[in-house]
Amino acid sequence: MSERKLVDAKNTFCPGPLMELIGQMKMAEIGDELEILSTDQGSANDIPEWINKVGHEMVESFEKEGVWHIVVKKTK
Amino acid sequence: MASDRISVMVTSGNREQLQMAAMVASVGAVSGSDVTVFLSMNALKFFVKDSSEKAPAEGEMGALLEDKNAPDFMELFGQAVEYGDAKIFPCSMAVDILGVKQDELKSFVSEPLGLTAFLSDASEGQVWHF
Secondary structure, three states, rough: OOOOOEEOOOOOOHHHHHHHHHHHHHOOOOOEEEEEEEOOOHHHHHHHHHHHHHHHHEEEEEEOEEEEEEEEEEEO | OOOOOOOEEEEOOOOOHHHHHHHHHHHHOOOOOOEEEOOOOOHHHHHOOOOOOOOOOOOOOHHHHHHOOOHHHHHHHHHHHHHOOEEEEEHHHHHHOOOOOOHEEEEEOOOOOOOOHHHHOOOOOOEEEE
């Protein structure tokens, strides 16, 4: 059973949100979705790059009230 | 994913340089590169286990890094090892001059490495110096 886990990485800077995401990805199961929250635009640009490079699945990415939400599915 | 090598030589004791080195090492390592970090000169003393010494800011940016809650460089080096299997080596010369043993350094730091071995390792990929 896959689930979506929220990773709150607001109020830190690159590469803090990416590292928090990776820490949570390590513990997640294949098929799980993780939604990372970041207030740092650098991370909002960099995290999708990382997802693409490493080969996980980018589900969606949007900004709401100054917070970027990036949703990734663990594929391996 | 193609594997590539990144060698990072860190000699500065300034916060900005240590921060940038830690960012390259951690992001490189978690993105699939084989990362080797070589710590020497003024950088090494911060990796002594019980050191409470803080790396001084070189300029305005260094002060802002702390004020704005950027990730601590030491934490990033640790994550480079933990999440990305980076290898962090103290320079054997610097270890001798500083008079520290490997078990007195942070737990994520590997055994001392000589310059010859680092240069041989660095010949196969990108080399960064901070």
